[in-house]
Amino acid sequence: MYSIIKNxxxxxxxxxxxxxxxxxxxxxxGIHIIQNQMSKKLINETKIIIYTTKTCGxxxxxxxxxxxxxxxxxxIDVSNNNIVINEMIxxxxxxxxxxxxxxxxxxxxxxxxxxxLHLNGNLTKSL
Numbered sequence: 319m320y321s322i323i324k325n326x327x328x329x330x331x332x333x334x335x336x337x338x339x340x341x342x343x344x345x346x347x348g349i350h351i352i353q354n355q356m357s358k359k360l361i362n363e364t365k366i367i368i369y370t371t372k373t374c375g376x377x378x379x380x381x382x383x384x385x386x387x388x389x390x391x392x393x394i395d396v397s398n399n400n401i402v403i404n405e406m407i408x409x410x411x412x413x414x415x416x417x418x419x420x421x422x423x424x425x426x427x428x429x430x431x432x433x434x435l436h437l438n439g440n441l442t443k444s445l
Contacts, residue, residue: 369394370393383433410425413428421445
């Protein structure tokens with residue numbers, strides 16, 4: 319009879335430990351999900367500006383790459399607008415080609431540089 323009581327005590331202790339472990343695991347999973355959601359939200363709220371023209375193939379590629387990551391961006395068409403062209407040139411330290419891409423007002427470069435970030439796995443890390 320003593321061995322039955324002794325075994326039942328171990329079973330109840332084991333049950334309590336397993337219950338606590340399951341609770342901790344659920345908390346860990348919940349925290350991980352929340353961190354993932356917050357990370358995605360921060361990325362999507364990042365201000366991205368891309369200067370383009372309507373006929374620029376590299377602008378099209380750059381926009382599609384940003385869309386692939388579901389990143390929102392503000393497109394500024396510089397076609398036939400000297401004021402906006404000069405603003406882009408000033409912000410990009412004299413570069414006159416499009417696209418010119420900025421993350422949080424930091425000049426990233428054109429499509430080549432954006433694509434390099436993508437290929438190296440650093441595109442979202444740069445935001």
